[in-house]
Amino acid sequence: MKNVKxxxxxxxxxxxxxxxxxxxxxNFSAESNGDSVTVRWxxxxxxxxxxxxxxxxxxxxxxxxxNVQTAKGNPxxxxxxxxxxxxxxxxxxxxxxxxxxxxxxxxxIVFSDYTFTYSDVALIQHKPSSIRRTWGMIKEMFR
Numbered sequence: 500m501k502n503v504k505x506x507x508x509x510x511x512x513x514x515x516x517x518x519x520x521x522x523x524x525x526n527f528s529a530e531s532n533g534d535s536v537t538v539r540w541x542x543x544x545x546x547x548x549x550x551x552x553x554x555x556x557x558x559x560x561x562x563x564x565x566n567v568q569t570a571k572g573n574p575x576x577x578x579x580x581x582x583x584x585x586x587x588x589x590x591x592x593x594x595x596x597x598x599x600x601x602x603x604x605x606x607x608i609v610f611s612d613y614t615f616t617y618s619d620v621a622l623i624q625h626k627p628s629s630i631r632r633t634w635g636m637i638k639e640m641f642r
Contacts (some may be wrong), residue, residue: 500617501633503588504594504609512534522555522632523542523543523544524540524541524542524543524618525540525541525542525543525564526539526541527539527540527604527606527618527619527621528540528621529602529621529622529623530623531584531623531624531625531626534582535580535581535582535584536580536581536584536604536623536635537578537579537580537581538553538556538579538581538604538621538624539576539577540576540577540578540606540618541574541575541576541577542570542573542574542575542576542577542579543573543574544574545570545571545572545573545574545575546573547610547612547623548570548608548609548610548611549552549569549570549609549611549613550567550568550569550570550609551567551568551570551577551606551608551609552564552566552567552606552607552608552609552615553566553568553579553606553607554604554605554606554607555581555584555603555604555607556602556603556637557579557600557602557603558601558603559605560600562603562605564607565577565581565583573581577634581602583603584600584602584625595627600624600626601622601623601624601625602622602623602625603621603622604617604620604621604622604623605617605619605620606618611640
């Protein structure tokens, strides 16, 4: 019975590796410092990986690409500073412009044959400073 459990665990590991295209992402995280959000991840294997497409969404929007990084080789660490995470709160009835907003980040891992898979989602509560929020609102007026 013990051998069956070991074989099953090995089989599941191999299936997950194939599903992820031999690209294993570790430590996918997002961190807010009040002005920006820094997203970091580490690859364990990048066999046949072409690029990483970092995507962001809020609770009321779909994921949109915000950065693309070419795979460097294995293993490697990556990071991206999201200076555009400063939008006003989604709820129109919210009078607290300084309330926190939840951002969702994920990686679209694109392989050499242009197939892709997604990483887990990293959630972050981000509360930008009043100066950063004002600047962000001014920038949005001219987009």
